[in-house]
Amino acid sequence: MRNLIILASIQFKELLRKKDFYVFLVFLLGLLFFFYQESFFNVTNVSRYMKDIGLSLVTLFSVIITIVFSAKQIPAELESRTIYPLLAKPVSRADFVLGKFAGSFLISAFSFTVFYALYVVMVTLKAGSISLAMGLQAYILFLCMYAILSAFSILFSLFLTLSANISLVFLLYFLISWYNGILRSLCLKASGAKAFIFNAAYYILPHFEFFDTRIRIVHGWPPIPLWVLSSIVVYSLIYTAVLLWAAISSFNKKSL
């Protein structure tokens, strides 16, 4: 556990040292301010566009930070050969992978928390308030999503080059977020062997749509029922655990 904390804290310091996070923060602040002061024909009571675009930007910037930082961790250690003295110490390969994941997730969670807090403040100034229950649900679910994305990037970084890894995880995220409805329809309409294949694919592929609560927040829909929220959190924990188990198994077999 101590090893994990040390590895994670080193990574977290890297986030604060590098400029990427600050670039996103300044852009987000600028864009939120721009949307905050937008006026459309002097019409009052207009705020949903800001909730919508603002949350999309927060999500996108956090996804970028999560994927890019997570994908860089292991290849950077291999490239600079700093992994060898690290593994020579009493740090197992499993500790190393889990530490890298913990650090990446910490970075994602911190970035998202800062962006989300800024978003909530700006939206509250413009629109009055955001439902507390919905705001909390969104926060929890987005964190779960970043855990899965981070685990994917760590796993793929063991097999792919940095650019291929980043591209693949982005592709996976956007394709599944946009086209999950097609797979759902195929599962329900197919029969026999086809139904089995589609349902298996549905279980295997990650479901990023579970975590996207933008429509609920923007359009004033009620919060997700508690048992559904709990199921999604458990789903994300299991999915992340399986990805990390795969990453540790692969890393154990990898010759350095």
Added chain:
Amino acid sequence: MKLKYSLIIILSVFSIAMLSSRIDGYMEKYISQNNPGGSYESGLYRMIGEFRDYLSYAAFLNADIYYHGGVHGMKDDPDDEDFGHIENHFEQDSPVKKTGNFLIDIADRAVITDHKHLNPAEDPELIPWLYYSVRLDPKNELAYVMCGYWLADRLNKSDDAINILREGIRNNPDSWKIPQQLGEIYLLKKKDYAAAAEALAMARDNMSREKEPVPVLDRKGLYILLADAYAKAGSPEKALAIVEELRGYLPDDPYLPEKAEYYRALIK
């Protein structure tokens, strides 16, 4: 390093795109006040070309999505006045039923699959997307028409509607839909019958130059409005001529002889 620079470039372009809509708004206002016959081509339009058209279409679709509580409208709404009600988005498979696939059951409860209509108090929420739609693509006729309709009919801002529709006419001089909407606002909201007749006559001229056949109901809608505007502006003989012209297109319409008779009585 390359990644960082790419991100900065992407974010900068995005920021310029956002600012461009504001700059375009000021330029359109300046042209309408100082050079009514002039036109203005946005800097961003020149930079990203036709991609802006797609963005404009996306913004226009977003207005529809907002009207339906965040999901695509399934079909034309049979009862437009039934605000706030919730309809099932999937026709065949209800999202509250169990499907046999646990994850689909979860998805159907986590993801919004119903649609609801905006309450009248929430009507302003559509305006930003219609605004962005016309700013992104000044050739998007339908966006101008919807923007004008929404401002005048739903938000009671007829003057703003007239300004945006006049801008639409400047950018789409061959359109008949935009001057028709403008004429309708002058006729029904502003009660300025001469201005209404002028705008609707322009719409009729543009319609007559249409290369594609115009649906007969669209023609009827425009001609009836134009005749009404002429009659109220004190020219019942022009109103009668319009109705007679329309009878050429709709010889079996039982309503038109009655309307013609009414205008004849006004002439007498």
